[in-house]
Amino acid sequence: MAKAKTYITMIRAQVKADHNGKVPEHLDLTIRNYANALEMRDTLQTEITKDGATITEVGSMGQQVTRQHPLMPALYQWETLVQKYAKDLGGTAAKAAAKPDTPDDNKAKNALNEFIDGING
8 A cells, every 4th residue: 555655746746747736636536546546456466477378287188378478368357457547647649640641532532523623613
């Protein structure tokens, strides 16, 4: 929990800078959840780093079997949650993907507009 408090102060300072020196009340719960998610992610990363990303076990026939660390899926879930909270607080540059304009589309539109303008006189 001590690490979460450190994260809370850091996140609040960032949000305060983004909102002209004030932290909106409606963001308090999101800030706490974000800090707790960061702490849990760090705990999982430490555990996985200590044990290694893969674990070698003995299979049913006596052979060596290399498996992914059992905490890796949980780490992925926490990473996703951390990213969501960061996006909710405006801490990332993430934005909705937009379809880029292609030159072919513009040419087709311009040709159609020229044709219509020619008909209208």
